Amino acid sequence: MLLDEAQLGARKATVTIPGMFLMPGNYLINIALHESFVRIFDLRGAVFRVSIEDTGTIFTKFNSHHFFGVVMKPLVWSCVPVD
Numbered sequence: 001m002l003l004d005e006a007q008l009g010a011r012k013a014t015v016t017i018p019g020m021f022l023m024p025g026n027y028l029i030n031i032a033l034h035e036s037f038v039r040i041f042d043l044r045g046a047v048f049r050v051s052i053e054d055t056g057t058i059f060t061k062f063n064s065h066h067f068f069g070v071v072m073k074p075l076v077w078s079c080v081p082v083d
Contacts (some may be wrong), residue, residue: 028045028046
């Protein structure tokens with residue numbers, strides 16, 4: 001999400017990660033507030049863990065998914081003031 005102007009106060013950000021987005025495996029999710037390629041204002045590491053299981057994708061026949069990598073793609077975020 002790009003901000004055109006400064007925003008004050010507490011904010012709540014949400015994002016939806018679509019199905020078939022991540023390869024099967026175990027992930028730790030990090031959350032950061034940053035200015036791209038300049039500085040990090042706040043970083044929260046390992047905020048939560050998620051495990052993705054292959055339940056019948058086109059990759060099932062390969063039996064090992066670590067050779068295919070992990071997706072890293074910008075997602076659409078919404079941000080609203082917290083009451």
